[in-house]
Amino acid sequence: MxxxxxxxxxxxxxxxxxxxxxxxxxxxxxxxxxxxxxxxxxxxxxxxxxxxxxxxxxxxxxxxxxxxxxxxxxxxxxxxxxxxxxxxxxxxxxxxxxxxxxxxxxxxxxQAGQPIWVYAYDIDQRQLIGRPTMYRGQLKTPYKVTAPTVAGFKLLRSVGDLTGEYTTTSKTVLFFYRNANWQQTDLSTGFVQIKTLTAVYPYPGATTTNYLTKLQPGSTYKTYMRVRLIDKTTWYAVGDDQWIAESHVQLTTGVALLPQLPAGYRTQSKHPVQQTGVVSFVPGKRVHTYLEPYGRYLTTVPHGERVTLIERLADDNGVVWYRVKGRGYLPGRYLTQLDPPY
The missing domain is CATH 3.10.20.320 (Putative peptidoglycan bound protein (lpxtg motif))
Incomplete structure (x- = not known):
């Protein structure tokens, strides 16, 4: 009516x-x-x-x-x-x-205008920090967005209109932050060779870890980020939420430290399988898969998901890799409950 x-x-x-x-x-x-x-x-x-x-x-x-x-x-x-x-x-x-x-x-x-959505974003970890904030107001009335305070982080920059008027169209403002203990970051696509028995930590500067497995001397890992902390120590990311201190590694930006696989590697160590397994990483987190072993990131799979495995291979360091159907390669240490178990 x-x-x-x-x-x-x-x-x-x-x-x-x-x-x-x-x-x-x-x-x-x-x-x-x-x-x-x-x-x-x-x-x-x-x-x-x-x-x-x-x-x-x-x-x-x-x-x-x-x-x-x-x-x-x-x-x-x-x-x-x-x-x-x-x-x-x-x-x-x-x-x-x-x-x-x-x-x-x-x-x-x-009438009420469309909302202004405000997000706080960790620029290095590429994830949201905290819950989004919504600003509301009447049409054609002014608004002013302020950066939220995020404990343990420092503001770097913003994207989006911080001031303006409420309209019939929703708007978005992004604020980018960096961990307050991080002085400098850069992406690293090199490789590190472990010099001594090395523990893996959940974040740079951590002193305790839930990772029980330590990296063996002589083994080689690809790195994806390097972080220099305000205490002048440097850490390398070798996976999601997996960090090692620079003091334990030798770094190269080339492929000289890649494992030298035997000539018969592909025919002797690589074979198809018909198995399933459950991804075991960190509850609530996702682990990366790779385009090829030690290669570039392809996608991610969440902790706890049951996946279909179509190939198994091992390198001369004894590292076992499984190919997840449609998702790339995943190190065997991130899989449990293999069915069948062999």
Whole structure:
């Protein structure tokens, strides 16, 4: 039912002998102030009503509408449609022309604009930090976005309009942060060779770890990021949430430290399988798969997912790799509950 239909229904109710003001306004969100609606006798006296469209502060939103007629005739209101506003109050409304000059005041309120979404993003780990924030306001009113404070992180930069007006289109603002203990970062696509028995830690600078397996001297791993901390120590990422200290490794930017595989490697160590397994990494995290062993990242699989394995191979370091159907290669140490178990 349109607003005009609702108004007419309310006016009809007002003119019923037993009608009350409460029954006329029941179920309506707008407040209506109606003048005396006793049915007048129709005569030929000209009548004019001015319909004013005001905001909540009393400002005219558009030129008043004029409704002409004769005293005693029924009033036909114009279409009520002010872009960006909705009607909240009506004053002076009658069903008939009752006097030569009168006025009806329609009061409007601004509609709500679309929200401004604010995200805090860890630029190095490429993940959100905390929950998104939503700014709300009325259409065409100004907004100003401020960077959220994130414990343990420092703000680097932002992307998106920090100031502006609420519109009919949602907007997004991204704030990029870096761990407060990280002084410098860079991507590293080299390889490291382990010099001594080396523990793997969940983040740079950690002193405790849940990883029980240590990296053996002489083994080689690809690195994906290098981080220099404010305490001047340097750490290398060898996988998701897997970090080793620079003091335990020898670094090269080439492929000289790649394992030298035997000539018959592909025919002797690589063979198809028909198995399933469960990814075992860190609860709530995802582990990378590779385009080829020791190669580039391909995709990720979540901890706890059961995957289909179609190939098994081993290198001369004794590292076992499985090819996950449609997902690339995954080191065997990240798989449990193999079925069949061989």
């Amino acid at each position: 349109s607003i005009l239909d609702r108004i007419k229904s309310m006016l009809r109710a007002l003119n019923q002998p037993n009608a009350s003001a409460d029954s006329a306004s029941a179920g309506d969100l707008t407040a209506v102030s109606a003048s005396d609606d006793t049915t007048p006798s129709v005569n030929h006296t000209d009548a004019l009503i001015l319909v004013h469209h005001l905001d909540s502060a009393g400002n005219e939103l558009q030129a008043p509408d004029m409704i002409a007629g004769k005293i005693g005739e029924e009033i036909h209101l114009p279409a009520v449609n002010v872009a960006g506003y909705h009607l909240v109050h009506i004053d002076g409304l009658t069903r008939w022309f009752t006097k030569p000059q009168a006025r009806i005041v329609l009061t409007y309120e601004r």
